[in-house]
Amino acid sequence: MDGPVVSPLGDRAILVTLSQEISEETNELVQKASREIEGASIPGVQEVQPAYSSFCVHFDPSRVSASWLGAYALQTVGRIASGRETPAGDVRSVSPREVLIPVKYGGKDGPDLEWASGYLGMTKDEIIRRHAKPTYKVYMIGFLPGFPYLGGLDPELSMPRTPAPRASVPPGSVGIAGRQTGIYPWESPGGWRIIGRTSLVLFDPYREDPSLLHPGDAVRFVPVEELENPPQVPATGKEKCRPSVPAFEVERPGLFSIVVDGGRRGFRKLGVPLSGAADSRSYALANILCGNNPAAPALEMTLWGARIRALVDVVVAVTGAPCPVEVDGRPVSMDEPVRVRAGSVVDVGSPPCGCRMYMAVSGGFSVPEVLGSASTYARGSFGGYRGRPIRQGDVLEVGPGPSLAGDTGAISDVPVPLKYWPATLARFLGEKPHVLRVIPGPEALTQEGKKAFQDLSGQVFVVRNDSDRMGIRFEGRITGEYGGGDILSSPVVPGVVQLPSDGSPVLLLHDAQTSGGYRRIAAVVSDDLSLAAQLRPGCRVRFIPA
Structure with missing residues (x-):
C-alpha cells in the first residue's frame, strides 16, 4: 500500500492503516500517533485503539465528523513520521519489561500441536523448540482483555486459523494464527491454532x-512439564458504589438476565x-420512563x-421485544411506567418474536462499577451483579429515585426518536425477512471485496442457534476467492460483519472482541444495531446497502 489509508x-469509528506488514518501526509509529490523538482532547473523540500496523479512532458523529478526524489522523502520522512530533499527547517511551510465560505444550493443553506437526512437516518437539526460542515483542493488546499480540514468531511456524472459530x-491457551502468536486470557470463542497453555x-x-502485559514488553515462553498455580494478586477494591437499598428478590432469573448500562x-x-x-434504544427508553438518567443500570433479559x-x-x-408482563398475575402494559408495591411480583414472560427485553426501575439497579461501568461482561466474570447473570434468590438493590408513577415519564413525553421506538421495533419484527442497512467495511474497498459486499446484500441469511452477545452467526455462505480469509489482526467494533474462512458471516455485538483477523466486509449502521440485537435463532435476515 502507498502510505496511510483511512x-x-x-x-x-475510523480505521487508519499504515501498513499490511508487521514491523517494529510501523508499530512504534502507531503507538505514538494513538497517544498523541488521544491526548489532544478533541471534542467527540471517545478513545483511540492501537493495533499492529493500524489504529482505530472511536468518536461521536454528533460532535466531530469522520472526514475531519481522518484528515487530522493523517496529518498526525505524517508529522511524527517526519520527526516533527508535538507534545500534545503522552508520547513518552516506556522501558520494556521481560516477562517469562511458563507453557505446557501439546496434549489436552495444546490440541492443535498434532495437526500443526502434520501441516508444517515438523516434529512436535521441533515446533516447541522453535516457538520457545525467540524473545517476542508485545505489539498490541486486543481481541479479549489482556490478550497480547506478539511479534517475533519464526516464519516457519506460520499456519492458518481454523476454518471456523471454536465455540x-x-x-491461558497459547495459539498461532498466520504470522502471529498470542495467549487467550479468558475462555472464549477463537480461531487460533492452540499448541499449549499457561x-x-x-x-x-x-x-x-489489570493487564499482565503491555505493548512494548518482551516475552519469552518457557516449556514446562506441569503447570503450577500462579500467585494470588490482591484486589484493589476500587469498584465504585452508590447509596442503595435491597429492592427485589429474584424468584426466577429467566434464561440470561444481566445488569447493563451504556x-x-x-x-x-x-x-x-x-x-x-x-x-440501546429499548434500554434508554425504559430508564426515561422511570425518571432515570438514560444510562442508568437496568436489567437485560434474553428470550x-x-x-x-x-x-x-x-x-x-x-x-424491548413485545412479551407478556404481569404484576401479581394482572397484565400490565409495556413501554409505560408501572407502580409496584412492596411484596408484589413482577413477571416478564417470553416474546413470540424478538430476543431481548429491558426492565428499568426508579433509581436504577445498584451494582459496583468495574472499570468505569456497571455493565456485565459475563465472559470475563466482572461487572454487573457479581460478574454473572442473576440467579434465583439473588437480592437486587436500587439507588434513590422516584417511587410514584406520577413522578416518572410517559411515552408522550419521551424525546424523539425514542418516542417512536416501540413502533419502529414492531415494524422491524414484522418484516419477513428482517432488513438491516450496512455500509462497506475496510476489506470491501478492493474489487474482490466489493463483490463480497454485493453478495452479502444479494441473499437471505438465517440466524444460527449459537449466536450470543458476542455476535450473531448466520447460516448461508459467501463463496469464491474473495470470500473469507485471514487479515492482519486489526480493530473491530459492534456492528461489523466479519467473514471467516468458511464464508458464513458473523455480525459482532456489544460483547465482541476488540480486534480480529477475519475480513470486515460490512458494518451495520449504528441506527440499526438495536434492531439487530432483537434477532433470534431462526430469523431470516437481508442486508441492504445504506
Missing part, C-alpha cells in the same frame, strides 16, 4: 494494573469490549424474562 469502521477456547492470569480487572469505554486498548445494552418480588415501593418499566 477507511470507515462503521459510522462511529470455546480455555483460558496458568498465568493475564488480566484481572480488580488489580491495580457501556464500558476507554479500555479497548486493553482488549476490554464495550459491553452495555445490546438494544425468557425474570420474575422478581419487590421489597420496597418502586416504579418499573419493561421495553
Whole structure:
C-alpha cells in the first residue's frame, strides 16, 4: 500500500492503516500517533485503539465528523513520521519489561500441536523448540482483555486459523494464527491454532494494573512439564458504589438476565469490549420512563424474562421485544411506567418474536462499577451483579429515585426518536425477512471485496442457534476467492460483519472482541444495531446497502 489509508469502521469509528506488514518501526509509529490523538482532547473523540500496523479512532458523529478526524489522523502520522512530533499527547517511551510465560505444550493443553506437526512437516518437539526460542515483542493488546499480540514468531511456524472459530477456547491457551502468536486470557470463542497453555492470569480487572502485559514488553515462553498455580494478586477494591437499598428478590432469573448500562469505554486498548445494552434504544427508553438518567443500570433479559418480588415501593418499566408482563398475575402494559408495591411480583414472560427485553426501575439497579461501568461482561466474570447473570434468590438493590408513577415519564413525553421506538421495533419484527442497512467495511474497498459486499446484500441469511452477545452467526455462505480469509489482526467494533474462512458471516455485538483477523466486509449502521440485537435463532435476515 502507498502510505496511510483511512477507511470507515462503521459510522462511529475510523480505521487508519499504515501498513499490511508487521514491523517494529510501523508499530512504534502507531503507538505514538494513538497517544498523541488521544491526548489532544478533541471534542467527540471517545478513545483511540492501537493495533499492529493500524489504529482505530472511536468518536461521536454528533460532535466531530469522520472526514475531519481522518484528515487530522493523517496529518498526525505524517508529522511524527517526519520527526516533527508535538507534545500534545503522552508520547513518552516506556522501558520494556521481560516477562517469562511458563507453557505446557501439546496434549489436552495444546490440541492443535498434532495437526500443526502434520501441516508444517515438523516434529512436535521441533515446533516447541522453535516457538520457545525467540524473545517476542508485545505489539498490541486486543481481541479479549489482556490478550497480547506478539511479534517475533519464526516464519516457519506460520499456519492458518481454523476454518471456523471454536465455540470455546480455555483460558491461558497459547495459539498461532498466520504470522502471529498470542495467549487467550479468558475462555472464549477463537480461531487460533492452540499448541499449549499457561496458568498465568493475564488480566484481572480488580488489580491495580489489570493487564499482565503491555505493548512494548518482551516475552519469552518457557516449556514446562506441569503447570503450577500462579500467585494470588490482591484486589484493589476500587469498584465504585452508590447509596442503595435491597429492592427485589429474584424468584426466577429467566434464561440470561444481566445488569447493563451504556457501556464500558476507554479500555479497548486493553482488549476490554464495550459491553452495555445490546438494544440501546429499548434500554434508554425504559430508564426515561422511570425518571432515570438514560444510562442508568437496568436489567437485560434474553428470550425468557425474570420474575422478581419487590421489597420496597418502586416504579418499573419493561421495553424491548413485545412479551407478556404481569404484576401479581394482572397484565400490565409495556413501554409505560408501572407502580409496584412492596411484596408484589413482577413477571416478564417470553416474546413470540424478538430476543431481548429491558426492565428499568426508579433509581436504577445498584451494582459496583468495574472499570468505569456497571455493565456485565459475563465472559470475563466482572461487572454487573457479581460478574454473572442473576440467579434465583439473588437480592437486587436500587439507588434513590422516584417511587410514584406520577413522578416518572410517559411515552408522550419521551424525546424523539425514542418516542417512536416501540413502533419502529414492531415494524422491524414484522418484516419477513428482517432488513438491516450496512455500509462497506475496510476489506470491501478492493474489487474482490466489493463483490463480497454485493453478495452479502444479494441473499437471505438465517440466524444460527449459537449466536450470543458476542455476535450473531448466520447460516448461508459467501463463496469464491474473495470470500473469507485471514487479515492482519486489526480493530473491530459492534456492528461489523466479519467473514471467516468458511464464508458464513458473523455480525459482532456489544460483547465482541476488540480486534480480529477475519475480513470486515460490512458494518451495520449504528441506527440499526438495536434492531439487530432483537434477532433470534431462526430469523431470516437481508442486508441492504445504506
